[in-house]
Amino acid sequence: xxxxxxxxxxxxxxxxxxxxxxxxxxxxxxxxxxxxxxxxxxxxxxxxxxxxxxxxxxxxxxxxxxxxxxxxxxxxxxxxxxxxxxxxxxxxxxxxxxxxxxxxxxxxxxxxxxxxxxxxxxxxxxxxxxxxxxxxxxxxxxxxxxxxxxxxxxxxxxxxxxxxxxxxxxxxxxxxxxxxxxxxxxxxxxxxxxxxxxxxxxxxxxxxxxxxxxxxxxxxxxxxxxxxxxxxxxxxxxxxxxxxxxxxxxxxxxxxxxxxxxxxxxxxxxxxxxxxxxxxxxxxxxxxxxxxxxxxxxxxxxx
Amino acid sequence: xxxxxxxxxxxxxxxxxxxxxxxxxxxxxxxxxxxxxxxxxxxxxxxxxxxxxxxxxxxxxxxxxxxxxxxxxxxxxxxxxxxxxxxxxxxxxxxxxxxxxxxxxxxxxxxxxxxxxxxxxxxxxxxxxxxxxxxxxxxxxxxxxxxxxxxxxxxxxxxxxxxxxxxxxxxxxxxxxxxxxxxxxxxxxxxxxxxxxxxxxxxxxxxxxxxxxxxxxxxxxxxxxxxxxxxxxxxxxxxxxxxxxxxxxxxxxxxxxx
Numbered sequence: 001x002x003x004x005x006x007x008x009x010x011x012x013x014x015x016x017x018x019x020x021x022x023x024x025x026x027x028x029x030x031x032x033x034x035x036x037x038x039x040x041x042x043x044x045x046x047x048x049x050x051x052x053x054x055x056x057x058x059x060x061x062x063x064x065x066x067x068x069x070x071x072x073x074x075x076x077x078x079x080x081x082x083x084x085x086x087x088x089x090x091x092x093x094x095x096x097x098x099x100x101x102x103x104x105x106x107x108x109x110x111x112x113x114x115x116x117x118x119x120x121x122x123x124x125x126x127x128x129x130x131x132x133x134x135x136x137x138x139x140x141x142x143x144x145x146x147x148x149x150x151x152x153x154x155x156x157x158x159x160x161x162x163x164x165x166x167x168x169x170x171x172x173x174x175x176x177x178x179x180x181x182x183x184x185x186x187x188x189x190x191x192x193x194x195x196x197x198x199x200x201x202x203x204x205x206x207x208x209x210x211x212x213x214x215x216x217x218x219x220x221x222x223x224x225x226x227x228x229x230x231x232x233x234x235x236x237x238x239x240x241x242x243x244x245x246x247x248x249x250x251x252x253x254x255x256x257x258x259x260x261x262x263x264x265x266x267x268x269x270x271x272x273x274x275x276x277x278x279x280x281x282x283x284x285x286x287x288x289x290x291x292x293x294x295x296x297x298x299x300x301x302x303x
Numbered sequence: 304x305x306x307x308x309x310x311x312x313x314x315x316x317x318x319x320x321x322x323x324x325x326x327x328x329x330x331x332x333x334x335x336x337x338x339x340x341x342x343x344x345x346x347x348x349x350x351x352x353x354x355x356x357x358x359x360x361x362x363x364x365x366x367x368x369x370x371x372x373x374x375x376x377x378x379x380x381x382x383x384x385x386x387x388x389x390x391x392x393x394x395x396x397x398x399x400x401x402x403x404x405x406x407x408x409x410x411x412x413x414x415x416x417x418x419x420x421x422x423x424x425x426x427x428x429x430x431x432x433x434x435x436x437x438x439x440x441x442x443x444x445x446x447x448x449x450x451x452x453x454x455x456x457x458x459x460x461x462x463x464x465x466x467x468x469x470x471x472x473x474x475x476x477x478x479x480x481x482x483x484x485x486x487x488x489x490x491x492x493x494x495x496x497x498x499x500x501x502x503x504x505x506x507x508x509x510x511x512x513x514x515x516x517x518x519x520x521x522x523x524x525x526x527x528x529x530x531x532x533x534x535x536x537x538x539x540x541x542x543x544x545x546x547x548x549x550x551x552x553x554x555x556x557x558x559x560x561x
Contacts, residue, residue: 030530057523058523271304
């Protein structure tokens, strides 16, 4: 049996298969479908300092091979998470990684500080790439300067593993990755959703209440893969790859392009057992190819 | 999540199909309550991606069979409607909450079930369950014309049935909320499912008459089990998921009358 464990800085994962924030609730939503303990980690729903109601309905539009969403970080705030959700999920037997978002640098810092003492939260993922909020979110992730400043501020208070989730809605994602690496990010995760829109031709109206939203699903996979490959050649920190992964072949492709670990996102909605099937597929692939450890495959694209 | 085998697929009118499905491995179906829905995977459909939420039309525990009334209104539902006998459909079930069956209510309690279009689907199973509990449900079913009214034999075996059609081809002419029974008879509970404008009109009537009323919503959703937060409805308790907090809501919790 091949070794599946990987390391993201100080964060040790039993395997590289994790689930993406915003597509997996708090894990509990999937407990009837899979054994959560088998996952490498769970990235829970985007969390902010204060509760957020999110955007108005409609928040979703289906597209060919994907979907647009405009949820807008609906959550009950970090205090509620700590008091009510964390106790329910801390014993899942897999690392819980909280996706942290905010409207200002102070918000990010305050939210991150509150999460430091949670034993089963060994890492946070800074969301500087949400396209669905008016203030903050993606605004931080689309310039090197603002991305660097938010990472610097959080790094100064947060001692555990700091992952930064990058936006693909930029000219050169490698520059942003380098900027956050230089401020002390332990890892980058990419990509978040692509800004897109959908129109109802009959009604001449947008299908989303926010007009634009975030595109995800297999339709974005080729672009996400290209971005992981570009970032792999730009930075030294480990990369967590995601974007339209639906099966083990997709996952292997991301690892070959340079990802140390991967996240399953939107496809969880279609097949809530997909993450475990992908894990088993990776295991089988490694054995079939006589590869001792999944780490031997990272960035091993032959060109 | 179960692979289900299509036992039969009957075209009921120009765009509605009744699929009867059972678990492919003969395992017992989980208990399904009236109001529950399922998420059906759509295969080989290039322009769709998500599952399609369909309400439970009937659950036959004896036959280990579930009925799904599906309207062919787009590429996804079209694929489901084209299913042949012995085809396999991957289905997540049961999902959502259920209608409230009155407890400790006396047998004279008057229950009105209003369905519009394909929204009549969950009303049949609810009616059957209410009948099984000793109630005598009244149905008010509406459609554009007589050919839009479905499963009439099943409804008529389950309770007293009234009809409205917009063209007057069956029952009273007009919308369900125009029907004379709403003026002539008294009801204690109203349950409804159908197009949102119809449900809002029913809710308005129930609100004015101070009648307990539950509606089944069908907001657009991605997952169906509370993970995506796309199908929210604004309520007195904030944004709630139609898939897990609903699809059935008491109208007093909705913000339709503000």
